[in-house]
């Protein structure tokens with residue numbers, strides 16, 4: 174390049190910038206790409222993207238190639254008469270009809286394919302057989318409520334962060350939001366759908382194979398929007414059936430000393446927001462109540478704001494705090510244990526991400542954006558800092574690890 178003027182380099186700058194942007198979009202490992210569908214709905218979308226992209230690419234090359242060709246071939250030469258008009262082609266009937274009809278045909282085709290796809294995607298699965306899940310956008314995490322017995326009420330299982338589904342089955346999602354607009358998108362499984370307060374938006378997803386499908390909230394929803402992640406965990410049909418049974422089991426009183434102390438602390442400080450199905454406070458454990466009856470009424474001491482994750486089976490999750498932190502350590506050995514990692518013999522001992530869980534209890538606003546020092550009210554979002562002591566944190570962790 175020596176001897177080239179800096180001006181020459183400058184003219185290359187836009188091309189280099191474009192190349193950089195292009196390169197930044199390349200990745201071998203891109204779990205959030207929409208171009209690698211992992212289920213029939215995403216496949217349908219991909220089948221629309223590909224032909225339209227091909228048509229667009231041909232149009233792009235022809236038009237820009239033509240423009241470049243004309244610009245180079247017919248550019249003014251030094252001895253040209255600069256005042257003369259170029260040859261006028263206005264009124265060329267064949268050409269004008271041609272370039273009106275061809276785009277109309279192309280757009281008509283694109284429109285037809287699009288409409289067919291939209292109707293295809295809007296087809297809802299049979300409500301009596303498809304798994305029904307209400308997706309509830311909160312600041313800043315997703316709640317998932319399952320209508321297991323198809324009675325129209327989404328109250329059998331309430332969980333957060335990980336959406337557990339059986340592979341190979343259609344899942345009917347009913348997307349809602351508590352107070353602001355979010356958008357739910359797991360690109361490998363279907364397109365995105367806004368979650369709007371006061372409305373219910375349907376979306377059907379299906380994963381071909383067991384696995385994890387990553388996504389995130391795609392509508393700016395406040396301070397922690399970027400930390401509002403989505404993880405769909407697809408398991409086999411059989412695993413899913415046992416998962417639903419486990420998830421519907423009510424709270425079981427812990428017995429170990431530290432866990433009982435943590436239980437007490439939890440009943441005192443945490444139940445204004447968090448719900449644990451059928452949890453009584455430790456005092457009433459000495460005075461046993463009919464567990465079946467409690468289960469029926471779901472919770473006894475819990476006053477519930479509905480604005481915090483249900484923790485009944487907290488240890489069955491992979492992630493916590495809107496998917497920002499791993500609850501199960503992200504190591505190959507721990508990941509291999511799958512969704513019921515905590516139930517395996519040394520699951521809690523070897524695979525609990527104690528560091529981040531303790532840090533969360535120590536000062537959650539510092540871990541995820543809520544205005545630091547904000548005093549919780551009915552309007553506050555996120556979990557406040559309770560200034561717990563290290564002993565209290567140990568007890569609470571001991572208690573939380575019993576919620577399998």
Ligand SMILES: [Cu+2]
Pocket residue numbers: 310313354355356390391392393394398401
């Ligand atoms: Cu959001």
